[in-house]
Amino acid sequence: MSNEPKLAANEGIKTRSNYLRGSITEGLNDRSTGGMCEDDQQLLKFHGTYQQDDRDIRAGRRKNKLEKAYSFMIRIRVPGGVTTPAQWLECDRMASEYANETIKLTTRQAYQFHGIIKSNLKRTIKEINDTTMDTIAACGDVNRNVMCNPAPTSPVHEEVLELSRAINTHLTPATRAYHEIWLDGEKVESSEEDIEPIYGKTYLPRKFKITIAVPPSNDVDIYANDLSFIAIVEDEKLVGYNVAVGGGMGMTHGVDETYPCVAHVIGFCKPEQAVDVAEKVVLVQRDHGNRVNRKRARFKYTIDDRGVDWVKAELNKYLGYDLEEARHFEFTHNGDRYGWLENNDETYHFGLFVQGGRVVDTEEYKLRTALREIAKVHDGDFRLTGNQNLVIARVSKANRPVIEKLISDYKLDDHLHRSALRLNSIACVSLPTCGLALAESERYLPSVITDLEEVLEKHGLRHDAITIRMTGCPNGCGRPFISEIGFVGKGPNRYNLYLGGGFWGQRLSKLWKVDVSGDDIKEVLSPVIEDYAKNRLEGEHFGDFTVRAGYVKATVNGPDFHLDTPKA
Ligand code: SRM
Ligand code: SF4
Secondary structure (H helix, E strand, O other): OOOOOOOOHHHHHHHHOOOOOOOHHHHHHOOOOOOOOHHHHHHHHHOOEEEEEOHHHHHHHHHOOOOOOEEEEEEEEOHHHEEOHHHHHHHHHHHHHOOOOOEEEOOOOOEEEEEEOHHHHHHHHHHHHHOOOEOOOOOOOOEOOOEEOOOOOOHHHHHHHHHHHHHHHHOOOOOOHHHHHHOOOOOOOOOHHHHOOOOOOOOOOOOEOEEEEOOOEOOOOHHHOOEEEEEEEEOOEEEEEEEEEOOEOOOOOOOOOOOOEOOEEEEEEOHHHHHHHHHHHHHHHHHHOOOOOHHHOOHHHHHHHHOHHHHHHHHHHHHOOOOEOOOOOOOOEOOOOOEEEEOOOOEEEEEEOOHHHEEOEOOOOEHHHHHHHHHHHOOOEEEEOOOOOEEEEEEEOOOHHHHHHHHHHOOOOHHHHOOHHHHOEEEOOOOOOOOOOOOOOOOOHHHHHHHHHHHHHHOOOOOOOOOEEEEOOOOOOOOHHHOOEEEEEEEOOEEEEEEOOOOOOOOOOEEEEEEEEHHHHHHHHHHHHHHHHHHOOOOOOHHHHHHHOOOOOOOOOHHHHHOOOOOO
């Protein structure tokens, strides 16, 4: 008997999969069930799709001894969040033809479709590829969609967008499985090393996330990513990037060895070194990440277990040169800008608030129709933000009146009437599609904000930006642990409340109240809001205030997240 610890089950699935093929093709052809076998469900993630079921009707189907109402979520990678009007129109068509009539804009600048039945899965992925977008590596134990600031446009921002695309392409799995399964690509014989030169047979221990930010905007939340590049600009020229590693949000309630972390800045690299740095950081994690315990398999734990100095030294070894000293930078916010913004090339952006990132038509607000009509005449592009919003971008001077009219006809300029709290909100998808959800989020946060708006109004805080985020479980898909007010699902209509996060996402929050009923949120938070209105210092943000006023202690990082917290 070997004393080697037993590898996590997913490691075996990857090893046996023949580079992500498994029996996916056979499963797709099996019409006796709407689902796929368990191993293939894991492998499908690498291809950008998740098996789910409609949780609103799960119990009823169980009672009637019916199979769960299986369907699939598809995630489309969009490096830097930039897509064309033609791609938008195609997504809009597919949302009706194959999905649930909605397009979901995610917290990582990607698109999602929900509710695709198995018999339409291959067709949908094929048609997404026909639009020159793809879904490979949108999920799975690989590098995910690479994010960057979507706005404004400037030569520096364009360079950064190019880098996000270059890293995205460089770290895309090389296996032909995706082409064979979804695009009817030919089977090509190749040697082991050619098949997957960066990842190897077992890919990464866990998902891996990369982002690039141009200060002063941290709208892509660099501190929550495994690897980030922070653009350093001198005399309006990009001179290189600070490199930050080890951010991440996910944790499990009651398991103290799991916790969110904010990233550590470890050095500086030149622009031409950035792709190489990204690859080598990935290799450090590939070779040293935890493949035994998936709950501690993210890069943040590799770093926490061995130390930041170790990771720096190891990375320098892999690179064959040393990162330089990190340079000075400053962030001021991590929210989006709304309304019209002029770029320095005589084009215009319109920042549009999309509640919960859900593009859908309702009786009162025809958002999806409006965006379809805009896409038909738009001569620029669409940019998805990391806060689930949308920028109608690079509108030409000549075309601006046409777009302005549509914006006005469909009342898309409603940010003017929204509270700053709502404009700085994020809610993860949660119920009914997410299999891991413990409580509502996307369907619930809007009404929580409406309640809190009454309190803000009363105390003159309607236009004060406070970041507020809700997730249906502690996986943290809406990055709640770096917001100033965070709600994290505990059970049906029960939430843990976190306070004290940094306004531009630089400091973790801390658990303040355990297991609060959704119905009590307004009552519980009102006195804190009132105290803030009366006793804040000039320019003091809500998160900083809640720490100074003693509601919570500041979290330094990582394991400290669980110190001094109330117990359930
Ligand atoms: Fe996430 C899993 C949705 C961003 C941390 N996430 C899931 C799944 C796939 C549930 C599952 O595994 O069965 C959710 C699908 C719900 C659905 O019905 O669509 C899901 N995550 C999302 C999205 C759509 C939330 C949103 O409302 O926008 C975001 C898609 C981003 C994308 O385009 O790639 C999304 N997820 C995030 C983020 C935020 C980020 O990346 O900046 C995080 C926290 C950062 C991080 O990774 O640490 C995040 N998702 C997780 C985790 C916890 C990972 C961990 O380290 O513990 C899981 C669960 C897991 O991996 O086991 C998860
Ligand atoms: Fe699902 Fe939890 Fe992510 Fe929300 S945070 S989408 S509930 S996994």
